[in-house]
Amino acid sequence: xxxxxxxxxxxxxxxxxxxxxxxxxxxxxxxxxxxxxxxxxxxxxxxxxxxxxxxxxxxxxxxxxxxxxxxxxxxxxxxxxxxxxxxxxxxxxxxxxxxxxxxxxxxxxxxxxxxxxxxxxxxxxxxxxxxxxxxxxxxxxxxxxxxxxxxxxxxxxxxxxxxxxxxxxxxxxxxxxxxxxxxxxxxxxxxxxxxxxxxxxxxxxxxxxx
Numbered sequence: 712x713x714x715x716x717x718x719x720x721x722x723x724x725x726x727x728x729x730x731x732x733x734x735x736x737x738x739x740x741x742x743x744x745x746x747x748x749x750x751x752x753x754x755x756x757x758x759x760x761x762x763x764x765x766x767x768x769x770x771x772x773x774x775x776x777x778x779x780x781x782x783x784x785x786x787x788x789x790x791x792x793x794x795x796x797x798x799x800x801x802x803x804x805x806x807x808x809x810x811x812x813x814x815x816x817x818x819x820x821x822x823x824x825x826x827x828x829x830x831x832x833x834x835x836x837x838x839x840x841x842x843x844x845x846x847x848x849x850x851x852x853x854x855x856x857x858x859x860x861x862x863x864x865x866x867x868x869x870x871x872x873x874x875x876x877x878x879x880x881x882x883x884x885x886x887x888x889x890x891x892x893x894x895x896x897x898x899x900x901x902x903x904x905x906x907x908x909x910x911x912x913x914x915x916x917x918x919x920x921x
Contacts, residue, residue, distance in 0.1 A: 715810040717801075718915050719757040719764065722839040723882055724846055725750045725908040726856050726890035733906045735779055736874055746775040746784075747900040749854060749892065750881075752912070753837050759801035759810075767791045768835045769802050771820075772854060772898040779823055786820070787828035787897045789850055791835045799832070815918040816880045828897035841909045844871070844888040856892040858907045874908065880918060882910035 727733060727748025729741055751770030758764055768791045775784040790802055804810055808821030836849040846858040860869035872887045890907035894900050913920040 717759040720913045721754040723910040723912040728902040729906045762801040774898045782823040784824045785826040786824045788830040792832045853896045858888045882912045885910035
């Protein structure tokens with residue numbers, strides 16, 4: 712049961728080491744048997760109780776030995792260094808899952824992650840264009856990832872595909888693209904030409920509102 716009044720509206724990115732069309736979205740096994748990736752949100756408008764969270768970004772790198780629903784995962788939060796102590800506590804309160812209803816994004820993450828690494832507070836560069844299927848996250852010494860459209864293997868032309876999830880707990884609809892990732896924090900991994908989801912989302916204690 713939700714314990715606080717919060718809302719996050721913004722730009723959602725999920726990049727992982729799987730093939731295009733993240734198998735998790737289809738209740739399928741990870742492409743390579745294990746899951747490594749990152750998720751993040753640039754908050755265009757948000758709050759936790761009376762704490763404003765507008766224009767802040769947060770990310771989480773993750774590693775799971777198998778499918779996510781089997782658990783035993785590791786995660787490391789990365790928070791925009793501009794966040795004040797009150798804003799940091801607010802973001803941790805949301806990410807803990809303790810202020811979300813059962814079956815919602817942050818509640819599910821709290822159940823499947825068994826090791827939480829110390830958080831990182833760092834400067835963030837975040838570029839995001841859902842329509843163009845491009846994005847870039849740069850957190851020096853911690854995480855670098857860039858996104859571009861999937862290319863037609865014959866012509867090289869940009870290829871467009873969407874995933875629509877009417878009951879999704881991350882988003883309702885996302886553009887699918889191609890990601891390169893270099894994670895050098897506590898959870899280290901690299902990938903090239905792997906899955907990316909880009910979406911505009913509204914998250915609340917009761918789940919995805921839009």
